Amino acid sequence: MGRRLIIEADGGSRGNPGPAGSGSVIIDGGSGEILAVVGRYIGVASNNVAEYTGLVEGVRRALVIDPDAELLVRMDSKLVVEQMSGRWKIKHPAMAELAAQARDLLMGTPVRFEWVPRLQNSRADAAANKAMDLRTDFDD
Template sequence: MGEGPWRLHTDGAARGNPGPAGIGVVLIDPHGQVAEQLARYIGTATNNVAEYTALIAGLERALARGARRLDVYSDSELMVRQLNGEYRVKHEGLKPLYHRVRELAACFDAVRFIHVPRERNREADRLANRGIDQGAAPG
């Protein structure tokens, strides 16, 4: 019945809340190969804004690579619960990001949002922190 889902690991980090923030994305193809990694500085943001920004970047990359089915892994319990309809998005600053995620998710045949402990999201976490370091570097 076709190939299995792609896997997307995302993480957002902020040093301070808000503070300098970065995103990390790891996209893994259905064969288990890392297709893409991304570490990016996003300026000053809250941790929750960074989490959503990382997810948006990851969904965009997965679509660009032609993924049709996607399992998304994040250690942000709040974001995963919001996207799975368990929690409402109350913070006004998150609503546009939430709606952008919904728009992108609708482009796939299937998307699952899965909460994982931080230990199972280490590479995305490392990339998010690298993104902060890139922005904090002088020059």
């Protein structure tokens, strides 16, 4: 079994829609070490679009760190977790486009999606809020 990376992803908007941002935290599954924190300022978008952006950007960054890693995506968005797991349909066009981007990035990569309570996703939430506060992208 190869390396496992954990992606904690989140997104939010101040208003729905409103100024939006996403946050992703990449963690080494063995050591628990934080390998990267990514924030994206989206502009005006819905909360759900911001959540999907957090997913896409987290996957993108994790695969740069280790393209052969097994991924565990942890999110507090039940909607995104259920849609990406194939249990719920995606009706919104912008969300469908972001989900397709995520699927393309994940092609051939072992991945599991897990819903977590909001309090267990505070690092990704903080990154999303930082992106909204700064109104810019960052990659720490």
